[in-house]
Amino acid sequence: MDKLVIEGGKPLSGTIRIHGAKNAALPILAASVMAEGTHVIENVPDLLDIQTMLNILERIGCKTEHRLQTVTLDTSDVHTAHIPEDLMGQMRSSIFLMGPLLARFGEVQIYQPGGCAIGERKIDLHLKGLEALGAEIVEEENRLICKAAQLTGADIVLDFPSVGATENIMMAAVKAEGITTITNAAREPEIQDLQHFLNSMGAKIIGAGTDTITIEGVSELTPCVYSVIPDRIVAGTLMVAAAATRGSITLQNVNPGHLTSAMHVLKRAGVQIAVDGDIITVGCHTRPKPVERIVTSPYPAFPTDLQSQVMVLLCLADGVSIMKETIFEGRFKHVDELSRMGADISVDMGSAFIRGVPRLYGATVEATDLRAGAALVIAGLAATGITVVEQIHHIDRGYDRIEQIFQHLGATIERRSPASQPLLRRLNNQ
Numbered sequence: 299m300d301k302l303v304i305e306g307g308k309p310l311s312g313t314i315r316i317h318g319a320k321n322a323a324l325p326i327l328a329a330s331v332m333a334e335g336t337h338v339i340e341n342v343p344d345l346l347d348i349q350t351m352l353n354i355l356e357r358i359g360c361k362t363e364h365r366l367q368t369v370t371l372d373t374s375d376v377h378t379a380h381i382p383e384d385l386m387g388q389m390r391s392s393i394f395l396m397g398p399l400l401a402r403f404g405e406v407q408i409y410q411p412g413g414c415a416i417g418e419r420k421i422d423l424h425l426k427g428l429e430a431l432g433a434e435i436v437e438e439e440n441r442l443i444c445k446a447a448q449l450t451g452a453d454i455v456l457d458f459p460s461v462g463a464t465e466n467i468m469m470a471a472v473k474a475e476g477i478t479t480i481t482n483a484a485r486e487p488e489i490q491d492l493q494h495f496l497n498s499m500g501a502k503i504i505g506a507g508t509d510t511i512t513i514e515g516v517s518e519l520t521p522c523v524y525s526v527i528p529d530r531i532v533a534g535t536l537m538v539a540a541a542a543t544r545g546s547i548t549l550q551n552v553n554p555g556h557l558t559s560a561m562h563v564l565k566r567a568g569v570q571i572a573v574d575g576d577i578i579t580v581g582c583h584t585r586p587k588p589v590e591r592i593v594t595s596p597y598p599a600f601p602t603d604l605q606s607q608v609m610v611l612l613c614l615a616d617g618v619s620i621m622k623e624t625i626f627e628g629r630f631k632h633v634d635e636l637s638r639m640g641a642d643i644s645v646d647m648g649s650a651f652i653r654g655v656p657r658l659y660g661a662t663v664e665a666t667d668l669r670a671g672a673a674l675v676i677a678g679l680a681a682t683g684i685t686v687v688e689q690i691h692h693i694d695r696g697y698d699r700i701e702q703i704f705q706h707l708g709a710t711i712e713r714r715s716p717a718s719q720p721l722l723r724r725l726n727n728q
């Protein structure tokens with residue numbers, strides 16, 4: 299198993315381009331199976347989850363190539379709507395194939411999706427939405443078989459603005475007969491990106507980005523060339539890392555409008571941020587200020603996917619901060635790991651009480667999930683001494699070679715695979 303070895307204490311500096319968004323690219327790749335022919339999807343990062351999605355697409359009959367952040371995908375020979383169990387369990391986003399395959403074949407077989415262990419993560423809203431469009435779903439042993447000779451448009455009200463359920467229903471509804479409305483839809487930028495992609499294939503969707511999405515069914519879709527939006531969570535992660543190391547960096551290829559709530563929180567923590575078009579410069583040269591109360595909520599509020607990273611900054615603040623997690627009940631696993639590095643945090647009733655300390659200290663810690671892992675890397679970059687982050691396959695799900703990103707920004711960080719241990723050996727010999 300690979301590990302990251304980090305020698306902390308160096309302020310980050312330099313300029314970096316933000317890669318494409320995992321959470322936009324994954325549903326877009328899944329949606330591509332609805333149009334037969336060759337698609338070209340640009341700005342697709344080279345991540346574990348993307349590889350898993352491409353593996354699933356290959357196994358059901360697509361031809362795929364991923365080169366220099368561009369995926370070329372021929373969906374002409376898709377011959378099955380049975381998603382392989384071993385790959386389905388490797389990530390949450392395998393569920394995104396449910397709507398598109400149902401729309402193309404009138405049938406789909408799935409298993410329980412995998413993904414970060416950050417909460418119960420049911421799929422009931424996905425299933426209820428597809429049933430409202432006319433699908434019949436039966437459970438047989440450990441798989442779900444979903445059938446609909448013809449999907450029919452419906453008015454669907456989501457009990458909660460689930461990102462994944464909104465996307466799955468949108469994709470299935472594209473080929474349904476008649477009009478579908480999704481009320482209380484999630485409003486994340488990745489949903490707008492999916493709408494743009496689907497409309498580029500010939501779909502008729504309006505409203506993504508608001509809480510009501512309307513989809514007029516069409517009978518034919520054609521392949522297209524499309525470029526994925528930049529990853530707002532990667533951008534937010536780097537902004538926090540710059541501030542936590544008391545450095546200053548410039549991010550290119552960012553949509554600042556997607557980061558409004560995150561920038562608001564960072565500014566309250568004393569971080570200096572300048573925006574110029576799609577460029578953000580971020581820096582912090584003093585101890586961060588505590589932030590009284592941050593609550594994670596659906597977009598446009600503060601994102602759960604940045605909760606653990608921002609917590610690291612608040613661990614170093616001059617006072618007490620409170621973070622409330624309302625999306626995933628199991629998303630505080632990084633707290634124990636940060637405590638090993640000297641953080642002073644207690645958790646009660648879904649809120650973390652963070653008493654700032656002057657410094658964190660290097661330790662061996664474990665990435666329990668994707669964003670928890672990113673938070674530990676930031677903590678390691680800011681800490682005094684050497685940090686080893688284990689279980690980094692979680693981090694590889696969402697960051698395109700995180701060690702190279704931070705090396706580019708001047709950090710001393712190295713990936714150590716079982717075969718090579720140069721940095722650790724060098725540091726131990728000092």
Ligand SMILES: CC(=O)N[C@H]1[C@@H](OP(=O)(O)OP(=O)(O)OC[C@H]2O[C@@H](n3ccc(=O)[nH]c3=O)[C@H](O)[C@@H]2O)O[C@H](CO)[C@@H](O)[C@@H]1O
Binds near residue numbers: 424484602625
């Ligand atoms: C690939 C992707 O885009 N992942 C993002 C997506 O995940 P994902 O689409 O899984 O997140 P959802 O918005 O669906 O989940 C939010 C909440 O709703 C619950 N829920 C969801 C579906 C359902 O059928 N039943 C149900 O109860 C979940 O357990 C969770 O408590 O949005 C999350 C919330 O912004 C982000 O953290 C993830 O990074």
Ligand SMILES: C=C(OP(=O)(O)O)C(=O)O
Binds near residue numbers: 389390
């Ligand atoms: C939770 C995340 O991803 P997923 O929904 O794919 O598990 C994430 O991107 O932080």
